[in-house]
Amino acid sequence: xxxxxxxxxxxxxxxxxxxxxxxxxxxxxxxxxxxxxxxxxxxxxxxxxxxxxxxxxxxxxxxxxxxxxxxxxxxxxxxxxxxxxxxxxxxxxxxxxxxxxxxxxxxxxxxxxxxxxxxxxxxxxxxxxxxxxxxxxxxxxxxxxxxxxxxxxxxxxxxxxxxxxxxxxxxxxxxxxxxxxxxxxxxxxxxxxxxxxxxxxxxxxxxxxxxxxxxxxxxxxxxxxxxxxxxxxxxxxxxxxxxxxxxxxxxxxxxxxxxxxxxxxxxxxxxxxxxxxxxxxxxxxxxxxxxxxxxxxxxxxxxxxxxxxxxxxxxxxxxxxxxxxxxxxxxxxxxxxxxxxxxxxxxxxxxxxxxxxxxxxxxxxxxxxxxxxxxxxxxxxxxxxxxxxxxxxxxxxxxxxxxxxxxxxxxxxxxxxxxxxxxxxxxxxxxxxxxxxxxxxxxxxxxxxxxxxxxxxxxxxxxxxxxxxxxxxxxxxxxxxxxxxxxxxxxxxxxxxxxxxxxxxxxxxxxxxxxxxxxxxxxxxxxxxx
Numbered sequence: 001x002x003x004x005x006x007x008x009x010x011x012x013x014x015x016x017x018x019x020x021x022x023x024x025x026x027x028x029x030x031x032x033x034x035x036x037x038x039x040x041x042x043x044x045x046x047x048x049x050x051x052x053x054x055x056x057x058x059x060x061x062x063x064x065x066x067x068x069x070x071x072x073x074x075x076x077x078x079x080x081x082x083x084x085x086x087x088x089x090x091x092x093x094x095x096x097x098x099x100x101x102x103x104x105x106x107x108x109x110x111x112x113x114x115x116x117x118x119x120x121x122x123x124x125x126x127x128x129x130x131x132x133x134x135x136x137x138x139x140x141x142x143x144x145x146x147x148x149x150x151x152x153x154x155x156x157x158x159x160x161x162x163x164x165x166x167x168x169x170x171x172x173x174x175x176x177x178x179x180x181x182x183x184x185x186x187x188x189x190x191x192x193x194x195x196x197x198x199x200x201x202x203x204x205x206x207x208x209x210x211x212x213x214x215x216x217x218x219x220x221x222x223x224x225x226x227x228x229x230x231x232x233x234x235x236x237x238x239x240x241x242x243x244x245x246x247x248x249x250x251x252x253x254x255x256x257x258x259x260x261x262x263x264x265x266x267x268x269x270x271x272x273x274x275x276x277x278x279x280x281x282x283x284x285x286x287x288x289x290x291x292x293x294x295x296x297x298x299x300x301x302x303x304x305x306x307x308x309x310x311x312x313x314x315x316x317x318x319x320x321x322x323x324x325x326x327x328x329x330x331x332x333x334x335x336x337x338x339x340x341x342x343x344x345x346x347x348x349x350x351x352x353x354x355x356x357x358x359x360x361x362x363x364x365x366x367x368x369x370x371x372x373x374x375x376x377x378x379x380x381x382x383x384x385x386x387x388x389x390x391x392x393x394x395x396x397x398x399x400x401x402x403x404x405x406x407x408x409x410x411x412x413x414x415x416x417x418x419x420x421x422x423x424x425x426x427x428x429x430x431x432x433x434x435x436x437x438x439x440x441x442x443x444x445x446x447x448x449x450x451x452x453x454x455x456x457x458x459x460x461x462x463x464x465x466x467x468x469x470x471x472x473x474x475x476x477x478x479x480x481x482x483x484x485x486x487x488x489x490x491x492x493x494x495x496x497x498x499x500x501x502x503x504x505x506x507x508x509x510x511x512x513x514x515x516x517x518x519x520x521x522x523x524x525x526x527x528x529x530x
């Protein structure tokens with residue numbers, strides 16, 4: 001049964017409405033161009049060109065064309081003698097999978113971009129005024145829409161009556177889209193009841209939708225504004241009816257390929273059964289590393305391409321929805337954070353204990369921040385064995401949550417989520433479970449990590465903004481210059497507990513190597529350090 005969301009505010013349409021006829025025609029047409037551009041979005045360091053029909057994208061020989069702002073033409077034809085000529089062109093980069101956008105070098109201010117003289121020109125829109133993702137919540141068939149541009153207050157509910165969701169295959173034509181009221185609005189997350197006609201269209205197997213409808217959000221009242229959108233309503237795969245994983249992990253990474261094998265292998269030994277890796281537009285070997293680990297049949301790793309800037313909170317909300325049907329507990333930790341159980345109690349022992357307490361929805365775990373520990377180069381043995389000196393007091397916490405008890409608003413502040421009414425969290429005893437956070441590593445790694453950091457509301461850590469944030473290094477400020485005493489900083493307690501455990505549990509007695517040093521992983525780590 002599909003909830004029909006019987007509400008007079010929803011503009012419902014029958015499936016024989018021209019809206020659906022148009023959609024079906026566009027979706028199934030065989031004479032469409034090989035590439036059709038939907039939108040161009042300007043990021044701080046690149047332009048992403050989003051495609052209408054990504055499945056037909058050629059895998060090579062694409063160029064990014066740049067046209068000066070003096071020519072306002074938005075549609076050009078190769079047969080026209082007056083067609084503008086691009087001022088310059090640069091090679092495009094095609095990510096995978098799926099190739100729903102193309103990376104282009106950053107365009108000069110005001111320039112138009114395209115991928116071919118036969119295609120329209122687009123002036124890139126700003127990345128911070130955009131609907132960038134949408135997902136169908138199978139529990140109530142509502143739409144969860146992720147949007148930048150409304151500047152809603154962090155960790156606070158906003159007035160939902162000020163907004164409405166918009167659905168359509170062509171949002172530029174108001175006659176062919178539907179609207180739906182907003183149920184909750186918080187941070188960058190908007191929840192709306194999905195129009196029944198959209199649900200029917202998505203679920204009718206006899207008329208499959210090759211390209212799901214676009215979704216946007218608009219303000220209501222005088223001066224109403226509809227946000228530009230590159231989001232299509234995504235339906236989640238079916239939930240696991242039996243044998244849900246006890247423990248899964250969600251994380252977001254950018255250019256962390258050299259650290260992923262150690263992090264995944266270690267947590268697999270602890271009892272993590274599935275990983276949801278949100279790739280924040282890495283351009284290193286992250287994809288290759290994750291693919292090789294997933295193909296090993298030992299590690300259940302899923303990579304989600306997530307190029308959006310400053311969206312760790314919404315990425316985690318998106319991940320919580322995806323993990324809910326497959327995992328009883330989900331940990332939200334970074335690749336430089338390692339769960340550590342100092343006693344003989346196992347992670348599954350801890351989770352089993354709290355699974356029997358139905359009112360507990362979140363376990364909050366203190367984080368010990370480790371410093372460079374006297375090192376100046378990346379430790380080849382990995383972070384757990386390489387960094388052994390930390391600050392004495394925990395700086396913050398991270399959480400393991402039951403995804404089915406999260407508040408419908410999906411509000412989170414990275415470190416923890418808001419829970420449904422009646423649910424509560426517990427603070428874990430540090431003697432039982434703690435996180436070793438290898439936050440302040442050697443300068444080379446630290447500097448790379450804080451560039452375009454995903455966790456703070458700062459695009460570039462060198463910008464004079466949010467200088468007091470705990471995500472910055474104390475006393476460092478915004479200068480990308482290594483302090484002379486950096487290797488000795490953040491060292492108050494020598495802590496070799498996890499290093500000692502790893503040496504016993506993982507070191508090969510014949511070679512003396514740790515498993516993330518072997519074969520491809522070993523070669524890859526040294527490739528990065530070369």
